[in-house]
Structures are given as structure tokens and as C-alpha cells.
Amino acid sequence: MSHLNAIALRVTQIKHLSQFHAQVIHHSLQHHSYWVSLLISHCTRLRAPPFYTRLIFNSAQQPNVYAFTNMLKFYSHVGAHDDVIALFDCMRVSGVIPDAFVFPVLIKSWGKAAIVFHGHVLKMGHQGDRYVRNAVMDVYAKHGPICFARKLFDEMSERMVADWNSMISGYWRWGNKVEADKLFTLMPERNVVTWTAMVSGYSKTRDLVTAKRYFDQMPEKNVVSWNAMLSGYAQNGFAEEAIELFNEMVNRRVQPDETTWVAVISSCSDRADPNLANSLVKMLNQKNVRLNSFVKIALLDMHAKCGNLAAAKKVFEELGAFRNAVAWNAMISAYTRVGDLSSARELFDRMPRKNVVSWNSMIAGYAQNGQSTMAIEAFKEMIRSKDMKPDEVTMISVISACGHLGVLELGNWALNFVNENQISLSISGYNSVIFMYSKCGSMKDAKRVFEEMETRDVISFNTLITGFAAHGDGFSAIDLMRKMKGDGFQPDRITYIGVLTACSHAGMLEEGQRVFESISNPDVDHYACMIDLLGRVGKLDEAKRLIKKMPMVPHAGVYGSLLNASRIRKRIDLGEFAARELFKIEPENSGNYVLLSNMYASMGRWGDVERIRGEMRLGGVKKTTGWSWVEFGGKLHKFIVGDKSHERSNDIYKLLKELREKMRKAGYTADKDSVLRDVEEEEKEEMVGTHSEKLAVCFGLLVSEAGTSIRIMKNLRVCWDCHEAMKMISKLEGREIIVRDNNRFHCFNNGSCSCMDHW
DNA sequence: CTAGGGTTAG
Numbered sequence: 001m002s003h004l005n006a007i008a009l010r011v012t013q014i015k016h017l018s019q020f021h022a023q024v025i026h027h028s029l030q031h032h033s034y035w036v037s038l039l040i041s042h043c044t045r046l047r048a049p050p051f052y053t054r055l056i057f058n059s060a061q062q063p064n065v066y067a068f069t070n071m072l073k074f075y076s077h078v079g080a081h082d083d084v085i086a087l088f089d090c091m092r093v094s095g096v097i098p099d100a101f102v103f104p105v106l107i108k109s110w111g112k113a114a115i116v117f118h119g120h121v122l123k124m125g126h127q128g129d130r131y132v133r134n135a136v137m138d139v140y141a142k143h144g145p146i147c148f149a150r151k152l153f154d155e156m157s158e159r160m161v162a163d164w165n166s167m168i169s170g171y172w173r174w175g176n177k178v179e180a181d182k183l184f185t186l187m188p189e190r191n192v193v194t195w196t197a198m199v200s201g202y203s204k205t206r207d208l209v210t211a212k213r214y215f216d217q218m219p220e221k222n223v224v225s226w227n228a229m230l231s232g233y234a235q236n237g238f239a240e241e242a243i244e245l246f247n248e249m250v251n252r253r254v255q256p257d258e259t260t261w262v263a264v265i266s267s268c269s270d271r272a273d274p275n276l277a278n279s280l281v282k283m284l285n286q287k288n289v290r291l292n293s294f295v296k297i298a299l300l301d302m303h304a305k306c307g308n309l310a311a312a313k314k315v316f317e318e319l320g321a322f323r324n325a326v327a328w329n330a331m332i333s334a335y336t337r338v339g340d341l342s343s344a345r346e347l348f349d350r351m352p353r354k355n356v357v358s359w360n361s362m363i364a365g366y367a368q369n370g371q372s373t374m375a376i377e378a379f380k381e382m383i384r385s386k387d388m389k390p391d392e393v394t395m396i397s398v399i400s401a402c403g404h405l406g407v408l409e410l411g412n413w414a415l416n417f418v419n420e421n422q423i424s425l426s427i428s429g430y431n432s433v434i435f436m437y438s439k440c441g442s443m444k445d446a447k448r449v450f451e452e453m454e455t456r457d458v459i460s461f462n463t464l465i466t467g468f469a470a471h472g473d474g475f476s477a478i479d480l481m482r483k484m485k486g487d488g489f490q491p492d493r494i495t496y497i498g499v500l501t502a503c504s505h506a507g508m509l510e511e512g513q514r515v516f517e518s519i520s521n522p523d524v525d526h527y528a529c530m531i532d533l534l535g536r537v538g539k540l541d542e543a544k545r546l547i548k549k550m551p552m553v554p555h556a557g558v559y560g561s562l563l564n565a566s567r568i569r570k571r572i573d574l575g576e577f578a579a580r581e582l583f584k585i586e587p588e589n590s591g592n593y594v595l596l597s598n599m600y601a602s603m604g605r606w607g608d609v610e611r612i613r614g615e616m617r618l619g620g621v622k623k624t625t626g627w628s629w630v631e632f633g634g635k636l637h638k639f640i641v642g643d644k645s646h647e648r649s650n651d652i653y654k655l656l657k658e659l660r661e662k663m664r665k666a667g668y669t670a671d672k673d674s675v676l677r678d679v680e681e682e683e684k685e686e687m688v689g690t691h692s693e694k695l696a697v698c699f700g701l702l703v704s705e706a707g708t709s710i711r712i713m714k715n716l717r718v719c720w721d722c723h724e725a726m727k728m729i730s731k732l733e734g735r736e737i738i739v740r741d742n743n744r745f746h747c748f749n750n751g752s753c754s755c756m757d758h759w
Numbered sequence: 760c761t762a763g764g765g766t767t768a769g
Contacts, residue, residue: 100760102760103760104760108761129760130761131760134760134761135760138761161761161762162761164762165761165762166761167762168762168763169762169763191763192763193762193763194762196763196764197762198763199763200764222763224763224764225763226764227763227764228763229764231765234765257764259764266766294765295765295766297765297767298766298767299766300766300767301766301767324766324767326767327767328767329766329768330766330767330768332767332768333768336768355767357768359768360767360768360769361767361768362768363768364768364769365768367769393769394768396769397769400769428769432769
């Protein structure tokens with residue numbers, strides 16, 4: 001059979017392998033263990049499909065220990081650990097005695113459960129085998145406790161480089177940089193694997209400068225080393241560096257493999273550039289790159305992030321048996337990214353084996369598309385299904401959803417969950433807590449959390465500054481920016497928007513101007529803040545001059561600020577100017593028409609009011625508003641304009657009608673407040689239904705008893721606009737009404753109101 | 760025979 005052996009030596013491609021296989025069958029040798037194990041070892045090297053390899057194995061009549069071992073190695077190589085274990089059982093049943101070569105493979109597949117096999121290994125007398133010893137040690141290094149691995153390591157009389165490498169990568173896995181470093185300097189001889197482990201270790205700690213230093217110092221590199229560095233860049237968001245390194249790799253004639261492409265593709269995903277994506281796909285086709293499931297899923301994600309949902313879907317459909325949890329999750333986020341929550345949810349519900357990331361994707365999808373209640377509902381569903389453990393990523397979405405709702409109790413409940421389940425928070429976790437407290441009006445707590453943080457990033461500062469801005473605390477915002485610079489953080493555009501907004505809300509003109517002048521490259525949003533600030537302090541002409549001086553095209557926010565300021569200051573000339581510009585930029589936005597029309601109304605120019613409404617009708621502009629929320633009985637009730645979907649809708653409208661009649665009888669004029677104003681008029685015009693705020697307030701009145709509070713969660717405006725109405729209602733109904741917005745109680749009694757600070 | 764690199768969520 002020497003000519004067969006000669007053919008076997010020439011197997012370098014799948015094509016050759018199948019020719020060799022055909023020859024083996026031709027000579028009816030496919031039942032012989034020798035040829036079977038030889039074929040399987042080729043399969044492993046060439047990554048033949050598992051079913052084909054198993055076919056070869058099954059054709060052996062009585063597979064010997066070598067055939068079993070090679071088949072086990074094949075399964076191990078493709079990561080099919082369940083098959084390794086199943087085949088080992090099969091091996092024992094057939095009475096084949098496993099040798100020392102089997103155990104390292106088996107132990108690796110058993111992973112954490114390998115301790116069970118420890119006894120088995122001892123019984124078979126293989127504990128003295130250096131490879132078995134390494135495998136056992138590696139299991140402890142990977143799955144912990146690492147001190148067990150260290151104990152085995154220390155007891156060794158002679159160590160292979162692989163033993164040192166196992167320990168080093170084990171320490172990196174557990175985040176122990178110090179020990180990893182120590183072993184690296186201590187070890188007598190290093191190889192590529194050692195150096196690569198250091199590169200990927202430093203990448204894990206996000207210290208890419210040191211990672212690159214080790215990479216550059218490596219005496220020799222292979223594809224894996226390049227991949228380690230490349231993935232380090234890709235995973236930490238350094239897309240530019242990754243692509244640059246890839247080019248260098250190509251220049252040095254290093255042949256990229258699938259892992260290389262995964263890193264390159266995911267770097268291109270970050271850029272979200274459809275052109276780059278297309279040229280990359282073209283390149284993959286040109287080079288005839290073999291696409292394994294990792295590459296395919298990376299491509300799926302890239303298409304989704306570059307806005308090509310159809311292509312992503314196509315890849316997903318074509319994945320077939322490789323459609324694993326990661327592919328499902330990537331597809332779910334593809335849908336949530338474009339705001340298609342129902343498709344995302346449908347996929348999520350259809351998904352067979354959900355993992356934490358699936359839940360996190362769904363919850364984040366809700367949270368980022370303004371569906372905070374749905375996010376929290378999904379989270380509750382998640383913790384009801386006992387086998388799912390929320391992690392930090394889950395909690396970040398949940399906590400910020402609580403922030404968006406402005407419900408402190410809910411936020412505290414989420415934080416409580418974090419503590420009870422010992423979920424440790426990183427910087428972004430704490431940032432979400434700062435955001436939540438700020439949005440819930442609890443600046444004291446926001447500040448406390450910020451101060452308690454050991455390490456902060458730019459986002460920590462920006463979140464707190466934005467919080468100060470929303471609360472009109474200009475001094476704290478400026479002060480914090482100063483502190484930020486002192487700590488060595490460079491303020492970014494968000495910082496400046498925050499500080500300028502804070503100055504604007506606090507009416508701090510000079511400080512705001514100083515900050516604005518210090519911005520090296522102000523963008524359109526900074527101009528918008530500045531114009532808002534000038535408008536608020538009454539310097540409207542200066543605001544207009546600044547608009548004229550802007551080096552870029554102003555956006556709607558710029559003119560919106562001017563329009564609002566003009567309304568307050570009754571500068572009809574500037575108001576008209578701003579409104580005209582706004583009608584050009586966003587003709588479909590009803591708010592602009594309403595503002596201008598209100599401005600005319602406040603000056604008694606009813607003819608102009610009528611004219612604007614006519615323009616609105618002609619342009620087909622529909623009035624739109626957001627949702628209003630009321631909490632009652634631990635449940636959130638939400639209302640939108642003209643909402644009739646609420647279970648107590650009939651009662652709500654009945655109450656509204658009753659109140660209106662009572663008010664009319666009591667002699668109140670309809671346009672004095674917003675709860676009862678022009679309801680009939682609006683409905684007659686069929687432009688809009690009853691405002692969401694009115695519905696929310698009426699529902700609150702309906703369900704609350706005297707002395708209990710109505711909690712209006714969203715639309716802070718509600719409380720403000722409804723102020724007068726609530727006064728009247730308290731007088732008419734003869735009862736005390738407590739309305740709570742984000743951080744205050746408003747207590748209405750007998751026609752007057754007192755505010756109580758809360759907390 | 761061993762050790763190093765891979766896709767999804769914030």
C-alpha cells in the first residue's frame with residue numbers, strides 16, 4: 001500500500017483529500033483503522049465538514065484507539081465538545097482502552113467538569129503524563145479556582161513552555177495583570193504563544209499601547225499574533241488602527257485567515273460606512289475567502305450596522321445550521337437599530353435558546369427607542385424566567401429606562417436589584433446611575449454617586465453636567481467642567497452643550513459667553529445654545545446677529561430658540577422671521593405653527609391666528625404630541641392625544657366633560673388653563689383629539705382619593721400647564737389634590753397651591 | 760498530543 005501512503009503525503013487540499021478517500025475506498029480499505037485515522041487527521045487539518053469526517057469514522061469496522069483519538073481531536077478542533085464526550089462514552093462501551101493521548105483532549109472538552117475525570121485519569125495511571133498534567137492545570141486556570149492551577153504548577157519538577165503559557169493566560173483571564181507579568185519575566189524561555197498571550201492580555205485591559213509594545217517586541221509573529229493585535233484594536237473601537245494594521249499585515253505578505261477577516265469586518269461595522277462595506281464584500285469575493293460561521297455572522301452584523309437590512313437578513317437566512325445564538329442576537333439588534341421593534345420582538349419570541357445577550361438586546365432595543373416601560377416590562381419578564389441572570393449590561397438599560405421615565409422609586413428598585421444580586425458596576429454602570437438620579441430630580445444622589453466613583457470617564461462628567469443643566473444649576477456645571485479639566489479630561493462637544501445649556505437656564509450670560517469663546521471649533525449645536533442663551537436674557541437682536549454670523553447653515557433648534565424667546569418678549573418681528581425659516585426647514589412640525597399662533601393670540605391679533613391655522617390646514621400639518629404617563633397602583637398608564645384605548649377611557653371623557661361644565665357654571669373662562677381649554681374646538685376641527693396631559697390628569701383625578709398623590713411621570717409641562725386648572729378643580733371638588741412631578745409635590749387645596757420639596 | 764487570536768447586547 002505504499003502508493004496510497006504516497007498519495008496521503010500529497011493531501012494539501014480538500015480536493016486531494018477526496019481523491020485520497022476515493023483511492024482508499026477503491027482498495028476497500030475504508031474499514032481499516034489505520035486508513036481511517038489517517039483520513040481523519042487530514043480532515044482535522046483541512047477543516048472538513050463534521051458529517052463527512054464522521055462518515056469516514058463510521059466506516060471503520062472496529063475503530064482502534066488511534067481512530068478514536070483522531071476523531072476526538074477532530075471534534076475538539078471544531079469546538080464540538082458534546083460530541084467529544086459522546087464519542088468517549090462510545091469508546092468505553094466498545095472496550096477500547098483510552099491512552100494518554102485521549103485525556104488532554106477529553107479534559108479540554110469537559111471543561112469545568114473535568115475534575116470528575118481527575119479520578120479516572122489517576123486510575124488509568126496517566127497523571128504522570130506531562131500533557132495530561134498540562135490539560136488538568138489548564139482547566140483550573142480557565143475555570144478557576146486559579147490557585148489550584150498554581151498549586152499544580154508549583155509542584156511540577158520540570159515545566160514545559162505550555163505550562164507557563166497556561167498559567168499566564170489563566171491569570172489574564174481572571175484579570176490578574178500583576179501575576180501574568182511576573183510569570184512572563186520569570187520564565188526561562190518564551191515562544192510566540194507566550195508573546196501573543198501578553199498582547200491579548202493587555203488588549204483585554206484596554207491598554208492597547210502596552211499591547212502594541214509587546215507586539216512590536218515579539219521576536220517572531222504568526223497569523224495568530226497578528227490576529228490578537230488586530231482583534232484588540234477591533235474590540236476596543238480602534239477601527240482606524242485595526243485597518244491600518246491589516247494593511248501592514250498584507251504588505252508583509254502575512255496570509256490572513258478567517259479570524260483576521262472577522263476582526264477587519266467588525267472594524268468596518270464600527271465605521272457604519274456602506275461604501276466601505278461593499279468594497280470589503282467585493283474584496284472577499286475576489287480573494288475567494290472561505291467564509292466560516294464567524295465570518296458570516298460578522299458580515300451579517302456589518303450589513304446591519306451599515307444600514308443594509310436586506311443583506312443582513314439574507315445572510316441570516318443562508319446561515320442554516322450555523323444560525324446560532326449570536327446570529328439571532330445580531331439580527332434582533334439589526335431590527336431594533338432601525339426602530340422595528342415588532343420584528344425584533346417576533347424574532348426574539350421565535351428564538352429557540354435565548355441567552356443574556358438576547359434579553360439585553362431586546363431590553364436595550366426598547367430603551368433606545370423611547371419605549372422605557374416596555375424595557376422594564378421585558379426586564380421583569382427576564383427575572384421571572386428563573387434561569388436568566390441579568391448582568392451589568394441589562395442593568396444599564398434598565399436604570400437608564402427608569403431615568404427616562406423619571407420615576408425614582410423604579411430607579412431605586414433597579415439599584416436594589418443590583419445590590420441584592422451583587423452585580424458589580426463599571427464606569428458606564430455608574431454613569432447610568434448618575435443619569436437616572438439626574439432625570440429623577442435627585443441631584444444630591446447624582447453628585448454623591450459621581451463622587452464615590454473610583455475612576456471616571458468623560459461621559460461621567462458630561463452626564464452630571466447635563467444634569468446640572470437640566471436643573472438650571474449653571475455654577476455647578478461650570479465648576480464641574482473646571483474640575484474635569486483639572487483631572488486631565490478634555491471637554492468634548494457634549495460637555496460644552498451641557499455647560500452652555502446650564503448657563504442658559506440660569507441666565508448666566510457672561511459666563512456662557514466666556515465658555516462659548518473658549519470652544520476652539522464650535523459646531524451648530526453650540527451656536528444654538530448660545531442663541532438660546534441670548535434669547536433668554538432678552539438680547540434678541542444680538543441673537544439674530546449671531547445667527548447671521550454663523551459659519552454653517554442653522555438648524556431648526558437655532559430658529560426654535562429665537563421663536564420661543566420672541567414669543568416671551570413679544571418681539572413679533574423676530575418671531576415672524578424665525579417662524580418663516582422654521583416653516584422652510586421643517587414644514588411638517590406643528591409646534592412652530594402653534595408657537596407663532598400663540599404669539600399672535602397673546603397680542604390679540606386673532607386675524608393672524610386664523611391665518612396661521614389656515615396655513616396649517618393647507619399644508620396638511622397635523623398637531624402632534626408625546627405620551628403622558630401616570631402611575632397608579634404600581635402600574636404605569638400612558639396616554640396620547642385623543643387616546644381612547646385606555647380601559648377607563650369612557651370614565652375619563654365623562655369626567656372631563658363634567659369638569660368643563662362645572663367650570664363654565666362657576667364662571668371660569670376656557671382659555672385660562674390648558675386642561676380644559678378648547679377641547680371642543682380641537683375636536684371640531686378634527687385636527688387633534690384631547691391632549692394627552694388632560695387625559696392623564698383626569699385619570700389621576702379619577703383614581704386618586706383626597707390626600708393621595710397623582711404622579712405624573714413624563715411631560716413636566718403637564719404640571720406646569722395644569723397648575724391653574726388643578727387649583728380650580730381643588731376648589732370645585734372641595735378636596736385636596738396632590739400632584740407629584742419629578743421631584744416635587746404640588747399640593748392643591750381650596751384654589752391655591754403650595755409646593756413641597758421632596759427628599 | 761500542549762499553550763495564544765474570532766461573531767452579538769451597553
